[in-house]
Amino acid sequence: MAWVARAPGLPPLDPEARALLDRLTPMAAPAGTVLFHPGDTVKGFVVMLSGRVDVYLTGASGRELLLYAVEPGQSCVQSTLGLMGGDDYSGEAITRTACELVLVPRDTFLRLMDLSDAFRHFVFAAFAQRLQSMMHLLDRVAFQRIETRLAQCLLDRAAGGTLHATHAEIAVMIGSAREVVSRRLDALARRGIVTVERGMVRILDPETLADIAQSTD
Template sequence: MTWLEKAAPLNRLDPDARSVLARLTPMQLPAGAVLFHPGEAVKGYAIVLSGRVDVSLTGASGREILLYSVVPGQSCIQSTMGLLGGSDYTAEAVTSTSTELVLLPRDKFLTLVDTSPGFRTIVFRAFADRMQLMMQLLEKVAFQRVECRLAERLVALANTTTGPISITQAELATQVGSAREVISRRLDAWARRGFVRTGRGTVEILDPAALDDIASDAV
């Protein structure tokens, strides 16, 4: 079985495109591996087969915000923009879990975009989907209160796990685009009201309905 069989849209491309892709070798990366830094030239198009890559931006003040995560079937907008427009990376990408991915070099990426309509459609559709998510993020950061973003994120994380959520306050701050001190104060206030229980690197949701109300800006 080749790695293409793990990537359904790519495995349905024309034979010539599949032949180019099949010659690439997947990489196994541990959690915490850095894929790129701001200012680096874009090396290629990352195709995530398993795991997750978090792409974040750090401002001059040192505050960090999670722009998006790349999981199987999704694209990295930073890489696509760099490959198509020639710009360098402006964000940092780090694997959040053990991750398997394939890196399609720049020259092969551009050749496939030029010669394979199917590949071109996959790339631009993924790019459009990611841009839509980025617009949603911009809207939330600009117009939604921090407590609403925090409640929404906690509810989303709770839906992917059982028991307490394993996450630090600094990580939560990055994911909702705020400062760790702000997140700490909000969690403390919610703990006093019985909405959550916090521990060292964990948050347990005790009143999901209350957080749902906050996330929807109903209270």
């Protein structure tokens, strides 16, 4: 089956637009692959077929913040901005899992934007959704307490009640510092809400953790 037919979120396209995409070949990227660095020129629009890519922003202090994740049907706002506005990447993208993706070169992307109403709508809809998620991130980092963000992160990312991540990785997820996360996790552990082991946090009391996540105090 041609990759266009199995690309999540990609709408039905007219024959000319589909022919342009059918010429492109999917690529595999193992987990841990760096797709772009800050300052790199944007080379194309990424269509995710499977897997997950995390996009980070690194401050002058060296502290990282997870801006967003790109999964099938979603877009990378940095790529779209670069293709349409000419800016270089300001963040770094790393595959979190093994991925299959297609890179639509700049020239092909711009031609498709002019040629296909369906493709243009797909790009702008995914772009708007991504901007909305980044507004939510800004709200959390700017206005929510560390405890609230940490509790919500644990609830969202734990699988089977356990989050496999280091304190430094959790800090990146919530836009904080490793030392702060370590102190907050120790406090939760003393209350019997979680247990903390090397590279792992196990949730013992999800109800209380949910209350903390919803707290506005």
